[in-house]
Amino acid sequence: MAGTVNCAEFEELMALAALDVLPAGDGAALEEHLSHCAACRRTARAFQRTAAALPESLDLLQPPAALRRKLLTAVYAGHPEMRKRRSVIWKLWRRVPQARGFTLVAAGAAAAAAALAVWGASRPNPPATAQAQTFAVNPTTADPGATGELVYDPSTRASVLTVSGLPPTGGTPGASPRVFEVWLIPAGGRPVPAALLSRAPEQTAWTAVLASDALRYRSIAATIEPAGGTLAPTGLEVFSVSLTR
Amino acid sequence: MLGRGGSLDSFDPESSRLHADPALADQVGMGSPEAFEVLYDRYSRLAFTVAMRVLSDEAAAEDTVQESFLAIWRRAMTYQPQRGSMRTWICSIVRHRAIDRLRSESGRSRYELSLEESREPSLSDTWNEVAAELSRERIRAALGTLPVEQRQTLELAYWCGFSQREISEAMHVPLGTVKGRARLALSRLRESLEGREESWQAQ
Numbered sequence: 001m002a003g004t005v006n007c008a009e010f011e012e013l014m015a016l017a018a019l020d021v022l023p024a025g026d027g028a029a030l031e032e033h034l035s036h037c038a039a040c041r042r043t044a045r046a047f048q049r050t051a052a053a054l055p056e057s058l059d060l061l062q063p064p065a066a067l068r069r070k071l072l073t074a075v076y077a078g079h080p081e082m083r084k085r086r087s088v089i090w091k092l093w094r095r096v097p098q099a100r101g102f103t104l105v106a107a108g109a110a111a112a113a114a115a116l117a118v119w120g121a122s123r124p125n126p127p128a129t130a131q132a133q134t135f136a137v138n139p140t141t142a143d144p145g146a147t148g149e150l151v152y153d154p155s156t157r158a159s160v161l162t163v164s165g166l167p168p169t170g171g172t173p174g175a176s177p178r179v180f181e182v183w184l185i186p187a188g189g190r191p192v193p194a195a196l197l198s199r200a201p202e203q204t205a206w207t208a209v210l211a212s213d214a215l216r217y218r219s220i221a222a223t224i225e226p227a228g229g230t231l232a233p234t235g236l237e238v239f240s241v242s243l244t245r
Numbered sequence: 246m247l248g249r250g251g252s253l254d255s256f257d258p259e260s261s262r263l264h265a266d267p268a269l270a271d272q273v274g275m276g277s278p279e280a281f282e283v284l285y286d287r288y289s290r291l292a293f294t295v296a297m298r299v300l301s302d303e304a305a306a307e308d309t310v311q312e313s314f315l316a317i318w319r320r321a322m323t324y325q326p327q328r329g330s331m332r333t334w335i336c337s338i339v340r341h342r343a344i345d346r347l348r349s350e351s352g353r354s355r356y357e358l359s360l361e362e363s364r365e366p367s368l369s370d371t372w373n374e375v376a377a378e379l380s381r382e383r384i385r386a387a388l389g390t391l392p393v394e395q396r397q398t399l400e401l402a403y404w405c406g407f408s409q410r411e412i413s414e415a416m417h418v419p420l421g422t423v424k425g426r427a428r429l430a431l432s433r434l435r436e437s438l439e440g441r442e443e444s445w446q447a448q
């Protein structure tokens with residue numbers, strides 16, 4: 001360990017820092033010293049390790065169960081990419097019999113309603129049955145072939161969007177594929193990112209589950225965005241859904 | 246923000262026990278609620294225990310843990326494995342929030358401290374290297390070897406969020422003594438926990 005007076009003084013500062021009580025004014029001097037003193041860097045690391053051991057001395061307590069419920073509800077409900085719900089839709093899609101001549105959209109609505117019912121049942125308080133509302137997908141000049149529906153379940157306030165007739169997402173070959181990003185648009189406000197459309201390999205329709213209450217918004221729009229989505233729309237709008245009646 | 250396309254689908258909650266923290270942090274950062282659930286189940290007891298240790302109030306501790314985990318959910322992308330273990334990161338987030346709450350409730354100013362939310366150690370903390378060897382009893386035994394004034398200094402700083410000046414006032418000693426006791430306490434603990442003959446010298 002370094003024996004100079006200087007290093008001993010800095011060791012005291014390192015101890016305070018490891019305990020998170022280093023006075024704000026001393027930070028710069030300590031960092032400067034550590035940048036050129038390897039021995040003190042070792043000591044600083046050791047002090048950090050030692051301080052990190054302090055919580056391990058405690059007997060563990062069990063947090064209240066309500067805390068877990070509250071957190072998971074917030075995280076699952078606020079989350080645009082709900083893959084668990086999408087997987088429910090995939091399974092339902094596969095069961096739609098082609099022979100009965102269901103249109104893609106009608107099959108989607110039926111699957112969507114069923115998916116919402118399953119999802120609703122898996123939540124802590126299963127909802128009472130209520131009539132789902134449907135809203136039509138409107139094409140844009142950029143994509144006149146877009147067609148589909150948004151099915152809204154009033155009891156869970158979640159929606160399932162089913163769309164077909166979308167163009168290829170395009171993008172440079174070899175790069176990550178672009179995505180269809182869905183936005184919730186409030187009256188007079190900025191679009192809020194809600195979901196990315198997904199599609200099972202053997203299907204032609206795209207779907208998304210929107211956990212946020214769509215009826216709090218004026219409309220929905222979808223754009224083509226870079227892989228992973230963006231925080232604000234940048235690409236071509238491919239369809240919209242009007243939510244006001 | 247939403248991930249690298251396709252890799253979200255690879256998270257399987259059933260095999261979560263096999264997921265090491267960095268992979269889990271990665272998945273949480275990419276927005277996987279399932280990964281977050283595993284993370285919560287892995288660390289909620291420690292987080293709640295730390296909050297209770299600071300606050301001694303179950304409702305306040307519950308609030309603190311909830312806020313902390315929501316912050317972790319929003320900021321999991323900022324976690325850097327090379328900067329320290331996830332366990333320590335979560336502990337420090339919870340402890341800092343709990344201390345903030347304690348300080349604001351008691352009216353103590355926090356301006357003199359450089360406490361930032363989830364401030365990570367500026368050097369790599371290699372908790373994982375020592376974790377395997379450390380047991381609760383061993384750490385308690387090590388704390389027990391400290392002279393009472395050093396233990397109290399640690400307690401006031403680490404669990405009560407007292408500044409150096411506040412410790413000096415509470416213990417009726419000069420600032421220099423507070424610093425010296427902090428250094429001695431950590432040096433001695435380090436020696437006990439790491440089992441090495443350190444030739445540290447008291448000033």
